[in-house]
Amino acid sequence: MSAKSAEAFGEVPEIIPIYLVHRPSNDIPYATLEEELLGDFVKYSVKDGKEINLMRRDSEAGQKCCAFQHWVYEKTDGNLLVTDMQGVGMKLTDVGIATCKKGYKGFKGNCATTFIDQFKALHQCNRFCEILGLKSLQVRQQKPRRKVTVAISKRQPVAKKNVFPPTLKNTS
Structure with missing residues (x-):
């Protein structure tokens, strides 16, 4: 998977090592260490997928995180989703990965597979999704089809022939 630069996108979220x-x-x-993040810590996308917070929708960082999720989802044909995105501004830490039920190219995620379906159902594209040229995930409602009426003729029933095979007579 490779990414092209989109100048209009501006600064990109960074997952700190x-x-x-x-x-x-x-x-x-053994212990893990990471860079100290100073500032207001915000959850842009949480692990259970149920918490919707205004910073996700109303902040530039939150909208870019949503667009990043959408981009990964689209580039992996809906098989992988980055979730549990949180951090300070554009610096993110401790992200989670949800994969399809069978995994994705040998990779198993650490979040429930249901997050992928939930993301597809709830994601609302924003201007950063448009800048990246991403397709809407919302299924457009089809126009109702016209009702087709079938005329049934009132013919007389056709006499049925015996469809069973004839019985064999013993000729001995």
């Missing part, structure tokens, strides 16, 4: 540290003389020999 987490480092694994080995501490051999400690009871717990």
Whole structure:
């Protein structure tokens, strides 16, 4: 999967790296470290998918996170979704991944597969989705089709022939 630059998109969200540290003389020999994020910590997309917060919809960072989710979803043909996006401004930490039931190209996510269906049903495109040229996920309602009336003629019933095979007579 590759991304093209879209100047109109502006600054992009960054998922900060987490480092694994080995501490051999400690009871717990491994720990993770990441950059300290200073400022207001915001959840743009939470793990259970149910919490909708205004910062997601009304902030530039929140809208870009939504567009990023949409982009990943589209580029993987609906098989993978980045979720649990949270952080300070454009710096995100501890994201989650939801994959289709069978996984995606050998990769299993750490979030429920139902998040993908929920995202598809609830996502509302924003200006950043448009800048990226993403297709709407909402199924457009089809116009109701005209009712077709079939005329049935009133013919006399046709006499049915015996459809069973004839019985064999014993000729011995």
